[in-house]
Amino acid sequence: MSSNSKSTLYKCWCKATNREIGEPRYSYNWLFSRRAWFKVFSDRIECGHWCIPFSDVTEVVVFHTRQMLLPATVLRVRTRVHTYQFGFNPWANPIKYISITYREEQVGLKYSVFSIALRVGVVLCILYWLWTKIN
Numbered sequence: 001m002s003s004n005s006k007s008t009l010y011k012c013w014c015k016a017t018n019r020e021i022g023e024p025r026y027s028y029n030w031l032f033s034r035r036a037w038f039k040v041f042s043d044r045i046e047c048g049h050w051c052i053p054f055s056d057v058t059e060v061v062v063f064h065t066r067q068m069l070l071p072a073t074v075l076r077v078r079t080r081v082h083t084y085q086f087g088f089n090p091w092a093n094p095i096k097y098i099s100i101t102y103r104e105e106q107v108g109l110k111y112s113v114f115s116i117a118l119r120v121g122v123v124l125c126i127l128y129w130l131w132t133k134i135n
Contacts, residue, residue, distance in 0.1 A: 010097035014038040015087040024074040060102035
């Protein structure tokens, strides 16, 4: 079904992945996630070349969290075959345009092993750089 078949109810920029299945977390999958327009239609969601008809959706969860100090929303959409997560900027509000039942959860973002290792590596690099400047 093409984007022109029905008018867009809502459109915003998002990050999206189909490689996470649980609650939102900092992970490698988000580094290389899709950046695309998230579009809501009366019968489906589109993001890039993904087209998710509401008739295929088995569960929708809206996660409210914080990324650093900013509020963030992550939408998880499950179908019989795939699980998608869409991360939105604080000013985006596509949820009110989605015409299927969803539940909301307040969560803290968890860290993957990769995410922790990356942060430790960055801190160690900064400390090494400072040490070389002092000595």
